[in-house]
Amino acid sequence: MPVCVLRxxxxxVDFYESLLYSERMxxxxxxxxxxxxxxxxxxxxxxxxxxxxxxxxxxxxxxLLELQEEFGxxxxxxxxxxxxxxxxxxxxxxxxxxxxxxxVFCYMFEEDVPAYAKREGLSEEEAGRILRYQDFEKxxxxxxxEEHAGSQNKQYKIAxxxxxxxxxxxxxxxxxxxxxxxxxxxxxxxxxxIIRPMLCLSRAEIERSLREKGIAWCEDETNRxxxxxxxxxxxxxxxxxxxxxxxxxxxxxGKTAGIVRxxxxxxxxxVKNAWKKMAVEKDGVIIFDITSxxxxxxxxxxxxxxxxxxxxxAKRKDIGAVHMExxxxxxxxxxxxxxxxPGGVQVKKLYRDLLIFQExxxxxxxxxxxxxxxxxxxxYGGKRPEIKTEKIxxxxxxxxxxxxxxxxxxxxxxxxxxxxYTKWFDYDKIENVxxxxxxxxxxxxxIDGKMNRKSFRRYMIETKVPQPYRxxxxxxxxxxxxxxxxxxxMSTYYKVTDQTKTILQIQICMEE
Numbered sequence: 089m090p091v092c093v094l095r096x097x098x099x100x101v102d103f104y105e106s107l108l109y110s111e112r113m114x115x116x117x118x119x120x121x122x123x124x125x126x127x128x129x130x131x132x133x134x135x136x137x138x139x140x141x142x143x144x145x146x147x148x149x150x151x152l153l154e155l156q157e158e159f160g161x162x163x164x165x166x167x168x169x170x171x172x173x174x175x176x177x178x179x180x181x182x183x184x185x186x187x188x189x190x191x192v193f194c195y196m197f198e199e200d201v202p203a204y205a206k207r208e209g210l211s212e213e214e215a216g217r218i219l220r221y222q223d224f225e226k227x228x229x230x231x232x233x234e235e236h237a238g239s240q241n242k243q244y245k246i247a248x249x250x251x252x253x254x255x256x257x258x259x260x261x262x263x264x265x266x267x268x269x270x271x272x273x274x275x276x277x278x279x280x281x282i283i284r285p286m287l288c289l290s291r292a293e294i295e296r297s298l299r300e301k302g303i304a305w306c307e308d309e310t311n312r313x314x315x316x317x318x319x320x321x322x323x324x325x326x327x328x329x330x331x332x333x334x335x336x337x338x339x340x341x342g343k344t345a346g347i348v349r350x351x352x353x354x355x356x357x358x359v360k361n362a363w364k365k366m367a368v369e370k371d372g373v374i375i376f377d378i379t380s381x382x383x384x385x386x387x388x389x390x391x392x393x394x395x396x397x398x399x400x401x402a403k404r405k406d407i408g409a410v411h412m413e414x415x416x417x418x419x420x421x422x423x424x425x426x427x428x429x430p431g432g433v434q435v436k437k438l439y440r441d442l443l444i445f446q447e448x449x450x451x452x453x454x455x456x457x458x459x460x461x462x463x464x465x466x467x468y469g470g471k472r473p474e475i476k477t478e479k480i481x482x483x484x485x486x487x488x489x490x491x492x493x494x495x496x497x498x499x500x501x502x503x504x505x506x507x508x509y510t511k512w513f514d515y516d517k518i519e520n521v522x523x524x525x526x527x528x529x530x531x532x533x534x535i536d537g538k539m540n541r542k543s544f545r546r547y548m549i550e551t552k553v554p555q556p557y558r559x560x561x562x563x564x565x566x567x568x569x570x571x572x573x574x575x576x577x578m579s580t581y582y583k584v585t586d587q588t589k590t591i592l593q594i595q596i597c598m599e600e
Contacts, residue, residue, distance in 0.1 A: 115289060115297045119151050122288040123159070126277040129285075131160035134235075134244045136227055138220065139165040139187070139194065141179040141306035144249035146186070147294045148286050150303060152247065153190060165194040166227045168220050170201040172212060179306045195227040213318075221246075228281075243281070250275050250284045253291040256341040257321045268394075268409060269352040274345035290338065359391045367396065374399060376442040378419055389416060396444045401431040418442070438554035465508070465575035466553070467562040467596065473574070474597040475524060475564075479515060481590055504584065509596035511572055513582040516589055520567045527559055533570045534581040544570055551576065564594065 123129050137152060139145045152163050167183040169176050180196065187194035205215035228244040235242070255274045262271035277284055286294070298305060329337040366380035374396045381389055390412040397407050397415075411429050418425050418437050427435040432447040467473055481487050482497060489495065492503045504512055531544035548558045564572045572578035574596050584591055 115147075115293055116151060116154055118288050118293075119285050120155060120158075122277070123155070123285050128278055128283040129155075129159045129161055129245075130243065132242050133159075133161040134228075134231060134242055135161050135163050135247050135283075136195075136224060136231070136245065137163065137165045137247045138224060138249070139167050139183050140249075141167070141183045141186070142249075143295050143298055143305040144251055144286065144291070146303060146305040147289075147298055148247065148249040149186070149190075149192075150301070151285070153192070163192055164227070164231060165192055166224055167194055167196050168223050169196075169198040170216050170219075171199055171203075172201055172216070175306075182306050195223070195230070197223040197226075199223070246282045248282060248284055249286055251286045251289050251291055251294060252342045253322070253326070253338055255287055255345055256326060256338040257318050259341050259345050260321050260325060261318060266409070269348055269355065272345065273349035273352050274342070276349065287342070355391060356395075359388065359395050362388060362392060363395060367392070369399070372445060374444040376419075376444075378437070378440050378442055381419065381442070386416075389419075397429070397433060400444050400446060401429070401433050407431075415442075439552035441554055467509075467574045468557065469560040473524060473562055476595045476597055478593045478595075479590055480593065483589055498586070501584070501586070505593075507595075509574055509598060511578055511594055512584045513571060513578075513592045513594060514584055514588045514590075515592035517582055518566050518571070518592065519569075522564055522566045522571060524562055524564050527561065527563065528565075528568070530568045531563070531565060531570050532568060533573075533577065534579045536580055539581060544573075547573070547577075 129135065135152060137145065137149055139149055149165065156163055165183070165187055167180055169180050183194060184196065199216075199219045201212055201216045201219060204210075204219060205212045208215060210218070224246045228246070232244055259272060259274045262274070265271075275284060275287060277287055326338055334340065362384060366377045368375050376392070376396065381392060384392070393412055393415045394407065397411065401407055407430070414427055414429075415435055418427055418435060419442055421437075424439065425437050428447070429435060434443075434445055434447050436443045436445075480491060482500065485497075488497065488500065492500065494500065494503065527544050527548075532541045533544065533547060534540065535542045544563070545558070548561075553561070562574060563570050564574070566582075569581070570579060571582050572594070
């Protein structure tokens with residue numbers, strides 16, 4: 089498209105935007121209200137403005153100067169020469185002169201963005217963003233070091249001049265690439281220590297405000313080029329939408345992003361509430377209870393898995409919808425399995441558990457031996473449990489009458505304790521000195537009145553206890569015969585019957 093035609097389109101858009109926003113409140117009051125509503129600034133804050141010299145950052149510079157006394161924050165600026173444009177040196181000189189005029193300290197940096205982009209395999213746009221924020225953080229550290237101990241109760245924040253048009257461009261860019269709610273919410277008013285006080289303003293409002301006040305700014309010629317995706321969205325798609333589809337399209341997209349942001353915040357709260365019921369984090373491994381996970385709506389299942397990946401993956405952008413789908417397939421499939429995901433993330437299904445962890449964590453010796461949640465009922469790992477025993481002679485009528493408060497021995501079966509960690513055993517059937525220990529090869533239980541046996545290993549498989557955890561479960565054994573798996577079943581062979589002469593009561597010393 090010829091430059092003259094392109095500029096004509098932009099001027100038309102600016103004209104219609106000026107009509108749209110003419111009834112909105114004063115620029116300063118708009119930004120002040122937005123700051124208050126979003127809680128972006130507090131008294132005593134240190135605000136570092138990313139000052140490029142363009143209209144957006146210059147406008148924010150003067151707005152912050154006007155609001156500085158009212159909100160009670162300190163202001164400094166930072167300028168980065170990206171080493172891309174020939175005019176960048178003039179921009180740096182402009183910013184330096186501007187800050188000197190207004191008596192605002194400015195950190196100045198020079199970066200070779202093209203060289204960094206080539207070395208790291210990035211676009212110049214992405215490389216510039218990375219280096220820019222690195223320099224912003226460096227500026228904050230220098231500021232904090234300068235203030236020493238007095239900085240402990242202060243918040244150091246980075247202010248950027250993103251506005252409503254940037255918001256619309258971002259939402260469309262994310263939408264075209266494919267995204268979820270997090271993408272459609274666009275640019276956040278605040279992310280960690282980064283604040284965007286001008287998301288409530290349009291580009292037309294910003295430039296009109298500067299013209300009315302007679303304030304100059306630098307023009308970045310790269311904003312007019314079609315080399316960048318965002319510029320094509322700005323000049324071709326949004327300008328067309330404003331003139332041919334709906335005047336105010338840019339503002340409408342921004343408002344929709346705000347609605348999505350509110351919805352996403354609400355969903356995130358629900359995810360965190362559900363997370364507490366079905367997931368735990370132990371030693372860098374996230375463990376989902378699959379049964380609880382599958383009770384939730386499919387949408388919430390995906391959000392929970394996404395939340396788990398966000399805690400584990402090195403970069404959020406490595407995670408896509410396809411990974412959620414793959415994880416759900418793994419969760420629902422029969423048997424165990426595992427996945428390798430971007431960012432060195434491993435996902436492993438072990439019966440009723442889904443584990444998410446970094447690949448390096450999984451390679452450690454005994455990586456998962458201590459992770460199984462104790463809440464499943466079995467006594468697991470840790471120190472050997474203490475037990476308390478008591479023998480009750482059923483041949484002595486006075487003893488059982490006094491002990492149980494019954495008149496007929498036939499009622500004894502009604503007295504069997506129902507507590508999880510207290511059991512009765514037929515004492516005369518115990519052949520050895522029983523012990524409390526972990527599983528050993530050859531261990532078995534009796535499972536029915538015919539005294540059929542089942543290996544402890546088979547019992548663990550049927551109970552869906554993951555293999556790495558089985559060797560750490562405590563059990564009571566009479567030789568190789570497992571009398572009881574505390575929290576689980578006891579062998580039929582040792583159960584009290586109407587033929588029992590002596591009861592051995594065994595209690596695990598713990599809260600029931």
